[in-house]
Amino acid sequence: MMGKLTREAVVEQALEIGSAEGLQAVTIRRLAQELGVTPMALYWHFKNKEQLLIGMADHLIEGFVIAEDHARPWQEQLRELVTGLVRVLRHYPCAAAVLEEVDHMTVPNFLRVWDTALGLAKQAGFSYEENCLISKYLLQGAIALAAGPMSRRPSASSEERAECLRVKRATLQSLPPDVYPHIVEMAGPLIDGGTTELYDTFGVDILMTGIETMAARLRTG
Secondary structure, three states: OOOOOOHHHHHHHHHHHHHHHOHHHOOHHHHHHHHOOOHHHHHOOOOOHHHHHHHHHHHHHHOOOOOOOOOOOHHHHHHHHHHHHHHHHHHOOOHHHHHHHOOHHHOHHHHHHHHHHHHHHHHOOOOHHHHHHHHHHHHHHHHHHHOOHHHOOOOOOHHHHHHHHHHHHHHHHOOOOOOOHHHHHOHHHHHHOOOHHHHHHHHHHHHHHHHHHHHHHHHHO
């Protein structure tokens, strides 16, 4: 590896390996091999895998950290946070596993995002207990979205995948319409699924609509 070994270069390489092969493949020895350095060089940045995972999590979240801005609608900012998290989870397939492995209280950028989310929910008028639940629901909702059907990366060729979808679509369309009228009618979109962008945007809309509706009830209640 040419030039100075940076902390960012280490975590980026770790995320690439983890996304391609799973977190079990992320080791100091493997990273050193991929980066063209000795294992000792990595210990300047991370003493062990636990510290490395914390660094990976912090790097993941850094890309969508925003400061609470009272001049902007809380809904807009909260949506931006959730969308950013989904985008990161999509880009790095190992991201959800990384976030699950670490203690969130040891990840500075996670704490910043968490604090912002709590503040935005507070602006909406929710109680402290509800604020905490909202932040947890949004995190789990984003993880579920990114882990959904649109995230699959089949090893089959495009032709094989197209044929598989055709067979599945035909199977649904062949069901008795008097028993399964709606499945037969919507067989195409049920199997084809649409684009990843539509899947994620619609999912975030559903999450945010629920929060916004509850906030509106608080204002009128």
